[in-house]
Amino acid sequence: xSFLVKVxxxxxxxxxxxxxxxxxxxxxEHVLMSGAATLVAALIALPIGVALxxxxxxxxxAINISNVGRAIPxxxxxxxxxxxxxxxxxxxxxxxxxxxxxxxxxxxxVGVREVNPDVKDAARGMGMRERKILFAVxxxxxxxxxxxxxxxxxxxxxxxxxxxxxxxxxxxxxxIIDGFAQQDYAQMFAGAVLVAALAxxxxxxxxxxxxxxxxxxxRGSRGTPAGPSQAKAA
Amino acid sequence: MNLFLDxxxxxxxxxxxxxxxxxxxxxxxxxxxxxxxxxxxxLLIALPLGVLIYRRRGLRNPVLxxxxxxxxxPSLALFAFLIPYSGLTYLTAEIGLVGxxxxxxxxxxxxxxxxVPADVRDAARGMGYRPLKQLLWVxxxxxxxxxxxxxxxxxxxxxxxxxxxxxxxxxxxGRLILEGLIRDxxxxxxxxxxxxxxxxxxxxxxxxxxxxxxMPWAR
Numbered sequence: 001x002s003f004l005v006k007v008x009x010x011x012x013x014x015x016x017x018x019x020x021x022x023x024x025x026x027x028x029e030h031v032l033m034s035g036a037a038t039l040v041a042a043l044i045a046l047p048i049g050v051a052l053x054x055x056x057x058x059x060x061x062a063i064n065i066s067n068v069g070r071a072i073p074x075x076x077x078x079x080x081x082x083x084x085x086x087x088x089x090x091x092x093x094x095x096x097x098x099x100x101x102x103x104x105x106x107x108x109x110v111g112v113r114e115v116n117p118d119v120k121d122a123a124r125g126m127g128m129r130e131r132k133i134l135f136a137v138x139x140x141x142x143x144x145x146x147x148x149x150x151x152x153x154x155x156x157x158x159x160x161x162x163x164x165x166x167x168x169x170x171x172x173x174x175x176i177i178d179g180f181a182q183q184d185y186a187q188m189f190a191g192a193v194l195v196a197a198l199a200x201x202x203x204x205x206x207x208x209x210x211x212x213x214x215x216x217x218x219r220g221s222r223g224t225p226a227g228p229s230q231a232k233a234a
Numbered sequence: 235m236n237l238f239l240d241x242x243x244x245x246x247x248x249x250x251x252x253x254x255x256x257x258x259x260x261x262x263x264x265x266x267x268x269x270x271x272x273x274x275x276x277l278l279i280a281l282p283l284g285v286l287i288y289r290r291r292g293l294r295n296p297v298l299x300x301x302x303x304x305x306x307x308p309s310l311a312l313f314a315f316l317i318p319y320s321g322l323t324y325l326t327a328e329i330g331l332v333g334x335x336x337x338x339x340x341x342x343x344x345x346x347x348x349x350v351p352a353d354v355r356d357a358a359r360g361m362g363y364r365p366l367k368q369l370l371w372v373x374x375x376x377x378x379x380x381x382x383x384x385x386x387x388x389x390x391x392x393x394x395x396x397x398x399x400x401x402x403x404x405x406x407x408g409r410l411i412l413e414g415l416i417r418d419x420x421x422x423x424x425x426x427x428x429x430x431x432x433x434x435x436x437x438x439x440x441x442x443x444x445x446x447x448x449m450p451w452a453r
Contacts, residue, residue, distance in 0.1 A: 071434035073397040076427040159308030185318045192314035196307045203306035
């Protein structure tokens with residue numbers, strides 16, 4: 001019990017809420033880094049996945065990339081990036097972006113690929129051009145799966161960004177890594193609370209976005225709640 | 235740690251490989267052990283829970299929803315929660331790893347059981363199967379491919395997560411990756427990474443082989 005009192009005291013200490021090592025700044029670092037890595041990964045992965053799905057090519061590659069991604073430990077990717085580009089933000093950003101790409105490629109491929117062919121035929125019959133079919137029919141119908149891929153990646157990125165404290169970058173992982181190194185378990189535990197809260201909020205918030213973006217015609221047809229069918233990398 | 239890239243450190247230093255072969259073997263064995271225990275213990279806990287959730291419909295959405303949220307908690311944070319209570323031990327590593335495998339396997343068990351066609355259940359009931367016998371001889375065998383897919387995901391995922399447990403001193407091949415980081419020395423890093431990926435690939439392919447042999451009805 002006295003341990004949890006120490007953790008509470010850590011949170012209440014104003015010292016931990018100011019300056020570069022304070023919670024607001026560490027949280028901001030963590031969110032900005034994760035957001036940037038997920039965004040860049042989406043910009044790279046979406047065109048690839050959507051194009052493969054639209055033209056129906058490279059299905060095996062698109063699906064296998066996330067299986068392969070699952071087998072590559074994110075901790076190793078981070079340390080490899082550190083060996084190649086040095087310490088701090090650059091290796092963290094590179095590693096996080098690389099890790100975020102596979103789930104988005106796979107999900108956007110499957111999302112576009114699984115659009116009912118009858119619907120595409122109907123669109124063609126209505127006189128839509130290929131480009132219009134892609135943007136007005138296939139993409140809106142694929143949005144739920146695409147968003148699920150982005151959510152998976154974002155949660156994974158938030159988790160792996162915690163490890164980036166090991167390559168001398170900031171973020172909330174600093175509290176865990178420093179607390180551990182200094183045997184200051186209250187700081188470590190407080191860091192874990194912050195990291196877990198951020199990951200859960202990311203999961204729930206992107207889940208809500210996913211739900212809101214489901215086209216009206218598809219609502220109610222999917223009863224399964226979000227669950228761990230996807231990668232867990234860190 | 236070195237800010238400047240050390241040009242003299244090659245990706246693989248052969249003399250290091252020759253001198254540390256037994257270390258690699260020890261780490262590999264520890265990695266396999268941690269993974270096996272996590273997946274088997276996860277299966278023992280998740281299977282009955284999955285069946286229970288399948289039987290009590292009201293539990294389904296809350297349990298699967300909560301497990302999705304728990305699954306998003308980063309492993310490093312989970313270990314940090316456990317260390318003050320169970321220390322830097324094998325137990326801490328396993329509690330974390332088993333937690334994640336349970337979450338994967340519960341979901342696949344429930345989804346697999348739900349996918350059993352209603353006609354098949356009706357037929358079993360019509361043939362006079364009692365609920366327990368129906369579960370053991372009809373529903374579970376038909377759910378096995380889905381459960382097995384979960385075992386494969388859980389295995390590969392755990393092999394990746396074990397590298398993180400190196401940070402609490404129980405890492406298997408992760409110890410080599412950590413050594414590469416701490417000493418800024420590429421050889422153990424490369425060996426740890428490559429062996430971990432190979433282990434995941436070999437485990438996944440062997441499980442796929444077992445699945446083909448053991449479940450001819452799912453081919």
